[in-house]
Amino acid sequence: SYNIPTVKVVVRCRPLNRKEMDVHRGQVVLRNPRALPGEPRKTFTFDSVYDASSKQRDLYDETVRPLIDSVLDGFNGTIFAYGQTGTGKTYTMQGAWLEPERRGVIPNAFEHVFTQISRSAADRQYLVRASYLEIYREEIRDLLDPNVVNEDPKDALLREFQKEIALLRAQ
Numbered sequence: 001s002y003n004i005p006t007v008k009v010v011v012r013c014r015p016l017n018r019k020e021m022d023v024h025r026g027q028v029v030l031r032n033p034r035a036l037p038g039e040p041r042k043t044f045t046f047d048s049v050y051d052a053s054s055k056q057r058d059l060y061d062e063t064v065r066p067l068i069d070s071v072l073d074g075f076n077g078t079i080f081a082y083g084q085t086g087t088g089k090t091y092t093m094q095g096a097w098l099e100p101e102r103r104g105v106i107p108n109a110f111e112h113v114f115t116q117i118s119r120s121a122a123d124r125q126y127l128v129r130a131s132y133l134e135i136y137r138e139e140i141r142d143l144l145d146p147n148v149v150n151e152d153p154k155d156a157l158l159r160e161f162q163k164e165i166a167l168l169r170a171q
């Protein structure tokens with residue numbers, strides 16, 4: 001079941017906000033001003049595309065769950081969100097923790113990991129570590145310790161790795 005591509009690129013569009021709806025400008029078309037006349041339209045292909053009505057749970061089940069399953073089997077995995085400000089990175093990754101339908105990738109992944117651990121054989125041991133960092137204007141901030149702002153990213157990363165938190169040593 002691991003014949004999934006090594007890198008998956010997924011697009012998610014958030015719903016228009018009030019300001020965008022008020023503008024009523026319609027569709028955005030990108031055009032290459034140096035294109036020769038008659039040049040065919042370019043097609044961009046993604047592993048998945050989620051529209052404004054997409055659900056957090058569907059995105060998790062289709063796009064994230066297989067990766068977390070492979071991590072539970074010992075492989076490395078990374079998920080990151082990229083996009084300009086206000087496009088929905090925080091909503092997708094974090095969402096609303098207290099509302100099950102609006103929980104994002106991070107809380108859904110935690111639930112997935114701990115559910116799998118609780119179901120695994122009693123003689124199997126897991127160590128789960130977590131750190132939570134923000135890089136903003138070349139500064140690294142430890143979001144689990146908001147008082148610390150580090151100027152040298154290398155020192156900050158080293159310190160983070162040294163003090164990663166052991167959340168669970170499952171029996």
Ligand SMILES: Nc1ncnc2c1ncn2[C@@H]1O[C@H](COP(=O)(O)OP(=O)(O)OP(=O)(O)O)[C@@H](O)[C@H]1O
Nearest residue numbers: 013014015052083084085086087088089090091092
């Ligand atoms: N899929 C979605 N469905 C409903 N609302 C969404 C969705 N994605 C984003 N939003 C809303 O759009 C707004 C901007 O989203 P968000 O804060 O996640 O953007 P961001 O990319 O993290 O921005 P920044 O880079 O400034 O932190 C928020 O109010 C968020 O709740």
